[in-house]
Amino acid sequence: MTELAELRREVREVCRRWRADGRYRPRPDAWLRSYDPAFSKELAEHGWIGMTWPERVGGGERSNMDRLVVTEELLRAGAPVAAHWIGDRQIGPSILRHGTAELQDEILPGIASGEHVLCLGMSEPEAGSDLAAVRTTAQRADGGFRVNGRKIWTSHAHHATHSYLLARTDKTEKKHEGLTEFVVDMTAEGVSVTPIVDMAGSHHFNEVVFDDVFVPARRVIGVEGNGWRQVTEQLAYERGGPERVLSTYPVLEQLLSGGVDQDDGLLAELGELVSRLATLRSLCAQIAGALDAGEAPMRAAATLKYLGTDFEREVLEFARRATGSGVVPPDSPLGEAIMAAPGFSIRGGSSEVLLSILAKQEAQ
Numbered sequence: 118m119t120e121l122a123e124l125r126r127e128v129r130e131v132c133r134r135w136r137a138d139g140r141y142r143p144r145p146d147a148w149l150r151s152y153d154p155a156f157s158k159e160l161a162e163h164g165w166i167g168m169t170w171p172e173r174v175g176g177g178e179r180s181n182m183d184r185l186v187v188t189e190e191l192l193r194a195g196a197p198v199a200a201h202w203i204g205d206r207q208i209g210p211s212i213l214r215h216g217t218a219e220l221q222d223e224i225l226p227g228i229a230s231g232e233h234v235l236c237l238g239m240s241e242p243e244a245g246s247d248l249a250a251v252r253t254t255a256q257r258a259d260g261g262f263r264v265n266g267r268k269i270w271t272s273h274a275h276h277a278t279h280s281y282l283l284a285r286t287d288k289t290e291k292k293h294e295g296l297t298e299f300v301v302d303m304t305a306e307g308v309s310v311t312p313i314v315d316m317a318g319s320h321h322f323n324e325v326v327f328d329d330v331f332v333p334a335r336r337v338i339g340v341e342g343n344g345w346r347q348v349t350e351q352l353a354y355e356r357g358g359p360e361r362v363l364s365t366y367p368v369l370e371q372l373l374s375g376g377v378d379q380d381d382g383l384l385a386e387l388g389e390l391v392s393r394l395a396t397l398r399s400l401c402a403q404i405a406g407a408l409d410a411g412e413a414p415m416r417a418a419a420t421l422k423y424l425g426t427d428f429e430r431e432v433l434e435f436a437r438r439a440t441g442s443g444v445v446p447p448d449s450p451l452g453e454a455i456m457a458a459p460g461f462s463i464r465g466g467s468s469e470v471l472l473s474i475l476a477k478q479e480a481q
């Protein structure tokens with residue numbers, strides 16, 4: 118058995134054991150909706166968080182291809198991975214790429230051990246697609262910065278130990294300049310979190326208010342004022358993983374294990390979905406290869422997210438037709454996926470915005 122196949126088998130075994138013990142129920146969109154710090158800690162013990170990072174900061178010095186195998190298997194199993202997903206996927210790699218050694222030593226070991234839960238303070242009420250319009254400010258103060266502003270749709274801020282924060286440190290005419298990235302303690306004085314409940318009644322995202330919060334200077338990620346370039350690179354980590362393809366995998370799995378009428382037309386459509394999945398997986402592997410080569414593959418990641426969320430939506434449309442049932446129970450994998458689906462093509466950059474990014478890059 119190759120090393121990758123052995124790794125795949127080990128991850129499957131951990132998920133199988135947790136399921137057999139009744140410790141989780143496979144769910145669609147588990148990377149956002151299924152939160153269990155104990156599960157994340159078990160993955161950490163296997164070395165499956167921060168896998169590609171240096172040993173110095175608790176990492177495993179393995180390849181992005183290894184990491185892809187682990188993330189694919191966790192998503193296929195609908196496992197409860199939300200506690201470590203954001204730190205492992207994008208904030209950790211971004212701190213490694215741009216942060217000082219001091220910041221790396223302070224934050225990364227806690228992510229890799231499953232102790233730190235990171236949330237993502239980017240979007241604001243009038244700064245989502247137009248992210249450079251953020252109005253949260255970070256003003257120089259003795260030894261650091263004072264942060265004031267409001268973030269919205271912040272997934273898992275109510276569990277988070279730390280927030281990534283994009284804030285304006287300089288008011289310039291050019292909105293893409295004067296932005297800076299920080300890591301903020303969620304226990305700092307002046308941070309408050311209010312739940313936002315989605316249409317399915319789930320609480321996963323929040324509003325976060327920063328009221329004169331002091332952030333030490335050592336918590337700046339990278340270069341002050343360079344936040345725009347850094348955040349656009351970070352979005353490649355956010356968009357370029359298999360979670361943009363596999364959010365509806367538990368539904369597809371049910372269809373594949375006999376959930377479709379033996380109708381030639383339907384079976385052919387199911388086969389087409391499976392072949393699209395194979396193509397998207399190979400794009401994920403290409404992105405992992407580019408990351409191993411030290412690149413931030415922004416264009417491939419935007420392509421994957423656009424095509425992947427389209428695929429996820431079509432899996433659901435097909436499932437509704439193929440199962441022929443008029444009423445979908447809300448707590449079934451299909452019901453849960455239908456309620457989560459409107460967010461797929463919005464979070465991490467909406468499909469329209471991704472098309473516009475790709476068109477601009479094509480024109481360059």
Ligand SMILES: Cc1cc2nc3c(=O)[nH]c(=O)nc-3n(C[C@H](O)[C@H](O)[C@H](O)COP(=O)(O)OP(=O)(O)OC[C@H]3O[C@@H](n4cnc5c(N)ncnc54)[C@H](O)[C@@H]3O)c2cc1C
Pocket residue numbers: 236237238239240241242243244245246247269270271272273322459460461463464465466467468469470473
């Ligand atoms: C489930 C979920 C979880 C999220 N978690 C987080 C999180 O943890 N942290 C965080 O910071 N944010 C998070 N977000 C926010 C997400 O990043 C934003 O919702 C997204 O960037 C869109 O911004 P907006 O909601 O302000 O919509 P808008 O930017 O107002 O867009 C509304 C509509 O207009 C379209 N549109 C906007 N501008 C253009 C344009 N120039 N050309 C064509 N069409 C356009 C968009 O495509 C969209 O259809 C989350 C969102 C969801 C749904």
